[in-house]
Amino acid sequence: MGTWVFLAAGWVLLTALFGLVTSRNLIHAIGCLTVAQSSTYLLLLAVGYRRGATAPVYSDLTPGTRPVVDPVVQALALTDVVVGATVTALLLALTIQLHKRHHTVDPQSLTGLKG
Amino acid sequence: MTEATLLPLAVALPLLGAALLAVAGRALPRLGCDILATTCASAETACLALLWTRTDGHLATADLGGWPARLGIVLAADPIGAGLALLVAVLILAVIVYSWRYFDEPTGEHAGAFPALILLFEAGMAGFALTGDLFNAFVFFELMGAAAYALTGYHIEDPRPLHGALTFGIVTSFAAYCSLLGIGFLYARTGELNLARLGQQLAGHHTDMLTVVAFVLICTALLVKAAAVPFHFWLPDAHAVAPTPVCMLMSGVMVELGVYGIARVYWTVFSGPGGIPHAAFRTTFTALGVLTALLGALMCWQQRHLKRLLAFSTVSHVGLFLIGVALLTPDGVAGTALYVAAHGLVKAALFALAGVLLDRYGSVDEHGLHGRARNLRLVGVLFVAGALALAGLPPLGTGLGKALAEEDAARWQPWLPAVFVTASALTGAAVLRAGLRIFFGAGPAPRRRPDQEETTGQGEEPEIRSPQRTAPPTMTVVPAVLLALAACIGVLPAAATALAKGAAVFTDPARYTATVLALPQPAGEGNPPPAADWTMPGVLLGLLSTALAVALATAAVHQRTPELSAHHPAARAVRTLRRLHSGHLGDYLAWLTVGVAALCIALAAQT
Numbered sequence: 001m002g003t004w005v006f007l008a009a010g011w012v013l014l015t016a017l018f019g020l021v022t023s024r025n026l027i028h029a030i031g032c033l034t035v036a037q038s039s040t041y042l043l044l045l046a047v048g049y050r051r052g053a054t055a056p057v058y059s060d061l062t063p064g065t066r067p068v069v070d071p072v073v074q075a076l077a078l079t080d081v082v083v084g085a086t087v088t089a090l091l092l093a094l095t096i097q098l099h100k101r102h103h104t105v106d107p108q109s110l111t112g113l114k115g
Numbered sequence: 116m117t118e119a120t121l122l123p124l125a126v127a128l129p130l131l132g133a134a135l136l137a138v139a140g141r142a143l144p145r146l147g148c149d150i151l152a153t154t155c156a157s158a159e160t161a162c163l164a165l166l167w168t169r170t171d172g173h174l175a176t177a178d179l180g181g182w183p184a185r186l187g188i189v190l191a192a193d194p195i196g197a198g199l200a201l202l203v204a205v206l207i208l209a210v211i212v213y214s215w216r217y218f219d220e221p222t223g224e225h226a227g228a229f230p231a232l233i234l235l236f237e238a239g240m241a242g243f244a245l246t247g248d249l250f251n252a253f254v255f256f257e258l259m260g261a262a263a264y265a266l267t268g269y270h271i272e273d274p275r276p277l278h279g280a281l282t283f284g285i286v287t288s289f290a291a292y293c294s295l296l297g298i299g300f301l302y303a304r305t306g307e308l309n310l311a312r313l314g315q316q317l318a319g320h321h322t323d324m325l326t327v328v329a330f331v332l333i334c335t336a337l338l339v340k341a342a343a344v345p346f347h348f349w350l351p352d353a354h355a356v357a358p359t360p361v362c363m364l365m366s367g368v369m370v371e372l373g374v375y376g377i378a379r380v381y382w383t384v385f386s387g388p389g390g391i392p393h394a395a396f397r398t399t400f401t402a403l404g405v406l407t408a409l410l411g412a413l414m415c416w417q418q419r420h421l422k423r424l425l426a427f428s429t430v431s432h433v434g435l436f437l438i439g440v441a442l443l444t445p446d447g448v449a450g451t452a453l454y455v456a457a458h459g460l461v462k463a464a465l466f467a468l469a470g471v472l473l474d475r476y477g478s479v480d481e482h483g484l485h486g487r488a489r490n491l492r493l494v495g496v497l498f499v500a501g502a503l504a505l506a507g508l509p510p511l512g513t514g515l516g517k518a519l520a521e522e523d524a525a526r527w528q529p530w531l532p533a534v535f536v537t538a539s540a541l542t543g544a545a546v547l548r549a550g551l552r553i554f555f556g557a558g559p560a561p562r563r564r565p566d567q568e569e570t571t572g573q574g575e576e577p578e579i580r581s582p583q584r585t586a587p588p589t590m591t592v593v594p595a596v597l598l599a600l601a602a603c604i605g606v607l608p609a610a611a612t613a614l615a616k617g618a619a620v621f622t623d624p625a626r627y628t629a630t631v632l633a634l635p636q637p638a639g640e641g642n643p644p645p646a647a648d649w650t651m652p653g654v655l656l657g658l659l660s661t662a663l664a665v666a667l668a669t670a671a672v673h674q675r676t677p678e679l680s681a682h683h684p685a686a687r688a689v690r691t692l693r694r695l696h697s698g699h700l701g702d703y704l705a706w707l708t709v710g711v712a713a714l715c716i717a718l719a720a721q722t
Contacts (some may be wrong), residue, residue: 072302
């Protein structure tokens with residue numbers, strides 16, 4: 001695995017960035033934002049991965065018998081999921097409201113603020 | 116109460132208050148919500164004031180959940196972090212008092228939502244200032260972000276706030292994920308998240324591309340929050356549309372937390388061997404600061420939308436703060452801390468006064484309001500005082516902070532004080548110009564500029580439902596008190612001395628590590644606290660920038676500034692700069708990428 005996962009995470013981030021920069025639809029842009037977030041899951045889980053190890057759940061596992069993957073990164077990824085869900089929900093709610101009032105979801109047609 | 120109780124309490128209090136308000140707000144009348152919110156904000160201010168007095172010249176730490184620092188999450192407060200949290204609490208209290216009668220909302224399902232969001236915002240900011248754990252800092256960063264996006268788009272009836280909030284939210288969240296990638300890189304290298312342990316572990320490695328990329332990625336979110344050029348584009352848009360009390364918080368302290376985050380991460384993690392060399396950090400971030408200060412000041416001068424004008428003035432001052440922090444000396448940190456505190460109070464007061472105009476006239480347009488606010492004499496006088504404070508007039512706190520920071524900067528590069536003087540004179544002059552025109556009707560009415568790409572500030576939705584009511588007295592009292600506090604910081608030496616002691620602790624990572632991890636303290640006294648007093652050159656430079664600001668503002672009001680033809684190179688350059696602030700999400704993210712790449716290249720070339 002090694003380097004490839006890190007490269008993949010970087011690639012996913014850049015794809016999301018490309019989507020965000022060229023986006024003509026806010027729903028699409030917020031989708032791209034969650035793609036950017038997926039790159040962080042990929043990286044975090046790759047950092048804590050151990051070949052041949054199992055999940056760090058000790059209910060059916062005697063400590064010390066088998067190697068386990070790093071539980072810290074899994075906790076980080078879970079926290080990240082929660083944080084991301086909040087932000088995505090909030091941004092989508094704002095977009096719905098924007099569509100109701102402004103009848104558009106194209107970020108390029110928003111020209112109220114410039115200079 | 117001990118420090119170990121005060122620290123978690125400082126984060127828990129506003130969270131509890133927010134939950135209480137969200138639940139009880141449905142049943143309570145308007146007055147009940149106001150009383151509850153004010154009580155929470157006052158208790159938090161008292162808690163942080165107590166904590167600040169306890170951290171006199173040393174670090175206070177608290178291990179959460181009883182886990183030792185090498186395993187669990189720690190909160191750590193030195194005088195600078197605790198002082199910033201105290202500034203947050205003071206401004207939150209001011210905002211809650213200011214908005215008592217500001218939002219004339221119907222009570223009902225959503226009563227209490229606004230103060231609950233404000234308290235949630237406070238929890239995020241206080242937690243960010245007090246945490247000693249990198250991932251915890253990310254979580255608090257997102258908490259403060261989510262509250263800020265919701266508050267920016269609070270007026271959901273109007274499309275512009277939604278636009279501002281969406282841009283703000285998407286750009287900041289994207290940057291936050293970049294930071295999380297950086298945190299992942301650091302964790303991969305060291306297996307730690309605690310700031311002190313990270314610094315310790317990193318010392319065993321060589322500086323390579325991974326360190327540089329991790330540092331730049333972690334800094335991305337902080338630089339976006341701090342609104343350094345070219346990461347700053349979201350800020351004027353969000354400030355132009357956010358409700359005034361929210362602007363008071365965002366400009367007053369949220370943006371500065373980004374600068375604090377960079378300084379904290381650099382000093383505790385990357386300042387040792389295996390991190391980023393001091394010379395590389397100093398050069399790169401000073402360059403970034405100079406660019407930010409000058410561009411912010413230039414754009415500030417071009418604005419006629421008052422809130423946008425104040426927003427660009429914040430960008431400019433953030434550049435000065437970045438320079439002060441990048442000097443990497445206790446003197447620079449002490450001066451910057453003072454400057455941040457005084458600037459936060461002054462900027463919040465100026466936004467509050469702009470809010471009075473919005474409340475009275477439903478507009479914040481400098482040209483449209485020319486001479487219309489003549490009867491608001493007291494507000495006008497306060498506004499002009501705020502403008503002079505921004506310009507660095509001695510003996511106000513902004514003047515003292517600027518004097519200390521620029522004196523230290525001059526020791527490294529003799530030309531840096533010129534940047535400080537230019538930026539503070541231009542931003543002060545722009546605010547002064549607007550104040551003279553609006554409140555005193557000075558000079559002829561400004562000419563129309565139909566060809567300019569700009570946001571005018573006319574036709575803003577007034578933030579209340581009945582513009583005919585009399586202005587509530589709190590809307591003038593709060594800015595007056597904030598300005599008085601800013602003056603006290605400059606006149607009374609106690610705050611400056613305490614922050615100078617704090618700066619000595621802040622710039623001593625060995626002591627931080629030892630205290631957080633409960634190791635034996637390093638031998639020696641550590642850095643001596645720098646002197647934090649007025650000096651002759653400081654007073655003279657402060658007077659110079661104020662005089663420049665007055666001269667510029669007077670010339671502009673009476674239209675004696677040279678009129679450039681549209682084809683003049685300078686006029687073209689300004690027009691291009693203004694076009695860059697296009698309001699398009701894609702452009703802003705493209706600039707963010709350019710900034711990250713430039714920082715990576717600059718730092719990699721120097722390591």
